[in-house]
Amino acid sequence: MSLVDAAFINLERRETPMHVAGLMIYELPPDAAPDFIKNLVRRFRSPVKLGAPWNQVLAKAPLSRLAPAMTAVSQIDFDYHVRHSALPAPGGERELGELISNLHGVWLDRSRPLWTCHIVEGLEHGRFAIYLKIHHALADGVRCMRFVEACHAMTPDQAIRAPWDGTPTTKRKPCAPADPAMTPRLGLGDVAAAVRHTATSMRWSRDHDPELIRPFSAPRSKLNGYVTNARRVATQQLEIDRLKRIAKHAGVSSNDVYLSVIGAALRAHLSAQDGLPDRSLIAAVPFSLRQLGDDANGNQVAFSWATLATDIDEPAVRLNRVHASTFAAKRHIEAMPAPLRPLLTAALAAPATLAGAAGLTQWLPPPMNLVVSNVPGPASTLYLGGARLEALYPVSIPMQGQVLNITGVSYGRHLNVGFTGSRDALPHLQRLALLSRTALDELERAYEN
Known part of the structure; x- marks a missing residue:
């Protein structure tokens, strides 16, 4: 773990949780079935073999406080990591903002992989949202954009994919970094x-x-x-x-x-x-x-x-x-x-x-x-199982x-x-x-x- 990544772990406090998130707002497909959201939640909760960073937990080691490290786990509780919420009426920007504000102040459980995904239905004008939260030690802004792109398609006729679908189960060898300083x-x-x-x-x-x-x-x-x-x-x-x-x-x-x-x-x-x-x-x-x-x-x-x-x-x-x-x-x-x-x-x-x-x-x-x-x-415009991505907020x-x-x-x-x-x-x-x-x-x- 680099000095910057380790700092996000070591300096985290209850008052300053060190996670970032993406708030994605979607328009339901014109021909969406009544159970579209239910099927989306079911698909996201389907057990799959995960790769980094989705299967990473903090390693328990004597020097973990000084030099934190991540280790992979094989069992993931998808029902815990993928949540399903509904906004109260009228489901406007105010109600969504209050929910996201509350969710963003909650610590990620350090005994589990450091991410959660919330699927939120009930937005006005036939819309829904996904709030995906991940610890900043695992990803910077550019890397988070790669996760977003991985689960979306450029046409509305593609099947639903979760952000962690297709993640290599073994760490892909990265290209030579732009800076030698990024080495451990x-x-x-x-x-x-x-x-x-x-x-x-x-x-x-x-x-x-x-x-x-x-x-x-x-x-x-x-x-x-x-x-x-x-x-x-x-x-x-x-x-x-x-x-x-x-x-x-x-x-x-x-x-x-x-x-x-x-x-x-x-x-x-x-x-x-x-x-x-x-x-x-x-x-x-x-x-x-x-x-x-x-x-x-x-x-x-x-x-x-x-x-x-x-x-x-x-x-x-x-x-x-x-x-x-x-x-x-x-x-x-x-x-x-x-x-x-x-x-x-x-x-x-x-x-x-x-x-x-x-x-x-x-x-x-x-x-x-x-x-x-x-x-x-x-x-370009992106789609999730036919639902058009309207906006993507960090x-x-x-x-x-x-x-x-x-x-x-x-x-x-x-x-x-x-x-x-x-x-x-x-x-x-x-x-x-x-x-x-x-x-x-x-x-x-x-x-x-």
Whole structure:
């Protein structure tokens, strides 16, 4: 298990469960039988021989607390792992949001494989949902997308497949990873090297690259409070064509536009609560280190830092500021030796994560205000046993000291954005989701004019 994967196990607490999830919303087939959902549940509960990560449990060993490892089990209780729920009437977004918020705050049982799947019927307009939860030590965002793609078809005439169907029962040899640092030989000395390199480059950037955002330069804000295990989940869809059109006009990337939209929404949301810092909020932005075709389990990700320009009111000026910081971050990462890139994440996250686990976040400057990520998903329409996948939302992890996570997944024509927050620390999360659409409208008008 890599340093990052092990951290997700060792730093897990009841207040901060370290699982991620996908919320998939479907339209029933036009000719669906009355027992379509019942048959779907039966199919998902059908015993099959599972491969990693679906058959993995934490190994019980003397040093498991220091060096956690996974071991395979042969017997899986599918009735436990596959749950069947129904929403109360009217089965709208509110009822679904409350259910998913409650489910996402519940720990995964460490004596069993670290995943559960909930099939939810009763959504309005003839729809149903699947909420698939898996421990973050077993999969990063890109790997989770592979699970989604594995159980769907591109035509509606295919039989039902579960996400774990077809998973190799023996671990497939992955292609050569993009970074040698992803091998298990790495240790604390490599992390120290990453720290030294980062410190040197950050000192140089103070004089030569002022747009580069440094870790621990974020202002303290309402987003850096204490997290309980009570969750609030909200969702929003942003049209990818609109993001691309603005990006083309502005000469920036679509991800810059996305970050600017999130910055504008946070500015409006915190201003309404009299909680907007004078200095801009800072986001940690993950990027994948996987090579094309790499299906290895676990996490292959590193982080860069970007301003959200929440101290700027004018949309176009905000976007230019965001772009300047992401461009500087890209230069910094490309100049870093490839083996050190994933270790940078462990090195920079360790102090804040350990402080959060010990309840000491109020004594340290926050390394960032929140995580904002963007995961590429399927471009074509997908089907599950004839049911069309309407939307695919990520549900992620708030951490101690970072009470909000915002993750987007592209699917078809939309960027599906999941807002996952600590219910007690960040109220009115759905309002923030609505403000992101308002922010996109304002940015679009700025470039139309």
